[in-house]
Each structure stands twice: as C-alpha cells, then as structure tokens.
Amino acid sequence: MPTSIVKYLGDKKTQAIHLRSNSIIETDAPPDNNGKGERFSPTDLLATSLASCMITIMSILAERENIPLQAEAEVTKVMADNPRRVGEIHIHLKLKDFQYTEKQKKMIENAAYTCPVAKSLHPDIQQKITITWY
Numbered sequence: 001m002p003t004s005i006v007k008y009l010g011d012k013k014t015q016a017i018h019l020r021s022n023s024i025i026e027t028d029a030p031p032d033n034n035g036k037g038e039r040f041s042p043t044d045l046l047a048t049s050l051a052s053c054m055i056t057i058m059s060i061l062a063e064r065e066n067i068p069l070q071a072e073a074e075v076t077k078v079m080a081d082n083p084r085r086v087g088e089i090h091i092h093l094k095l096k097d098f099q100y101t102e103k104q105k106k107m108i109e110n111a112a113y114t115c116p117v118a119k120s121l122h123p124d125i126q127q128k129i130t131i132t133w134y
Contacts, residue, residue: 013039032079047077047089050127053117054093061111067104070096088126097133105133 006016012029027042029035040048051073062069072094080087093112100108109131112118118127 011036014042033084043077043079043086046086047075050089050115050117050121051075051091051093053115054091054112054129057111057115058095058108061107065104065107067100068096068098069108070098086125088128089121090128091130093129093131095131095133 002019004016004018006014009015009026012035014027016025016027018024025045026039027045028037028039030041030044031037033041035041055071055073058071059069074092074094076090077086078088078090079085095108097105112131113129121127
C-alpha cells in the first residue's frame with residue numbers, strides 16, 4: 001500500500017496526504033529558490049524528519065525502559081551548492097535529566113544517533129548533533 005499521495009497545488013506548493021491517517025503536510029519552495037517560504041520546504045522536512053525520528057526512537061526506548069522522557073530539538077538546515085542539496089543538518093537536542101543513570105543517558109543518546117533517518121541519509125550530509133541535558 002502506498003504511504004502518501006503528493007499533489008501539486010500551484011505556485012510551487014505541494015500537499016502530501018498520509019493515506020493511513022489522512023493527515024496533511026503542505027510545502028512551499030523557500031525564498032532562496034524562487035518560493036515564498038510560507039510553509040516547510042521539502043528540504044526543511046528532510047532536516048526536520050531527522051529530529052523527529054531521533055525523538056521518536058528515544059521515546060520508544062523510554063517507554064520500553066519505563067523511564068520518563070522530555071525532549072525538544074532545534075533544527076538548522078544548511079544548503080550546499082553544485083549541486084544544490086542539503087549539506088549539513090544541525091540538531092540541538094534538549095533533554096530533561098530525570099536523574100538518569102549514566103547508562104540510561106548513554107542508551108537514550110545512542111537511540112538518537114541510530115534512528116532510521118540518521119542511517120538513511122547520504123554520508124555527504126553532515127549530521128552535527130549536540131545534546132544538552134538540563
């Protein structure tokens with residue numbers, strides 16, 4: 001079964017419909033590529049999906065280990081030229097420290113670094129990940 005249907009809406013915008021849930025994501029070309037930047041660009045979604053995947057995998061681990069998780073990620077996408085592509089993705093993960101043991105912290109961090117999106121991105125895309133425990 002297909003995952004989604006993507007339709008062109010005109011004016012460099014698209015709409016993606018997730019077939020299982022009917023949730024919708026719309027995109028727009030960024031201003032530096034002839035768009036208005038009124039929505040996530042496709043490359044914004046690529047970078048954002050890395051952070052979302054990291055937090056999702058950490059949450060699966062936290063649930064399995066019966067430990068709390070409070071996480072937030074700040075995402076910065078850096079474009080490269082020749083060819084135009086995502087060159088770097090900077091993720092700053094902010095994780096609340098619920099008095100975790102060092103072993104638990106390492107497990108959570110490892111879950112983030114080994115998420116499927118991180119492992120699916122081309123090695124030429126630099127993934128610069130920082131984690132702050134607060």
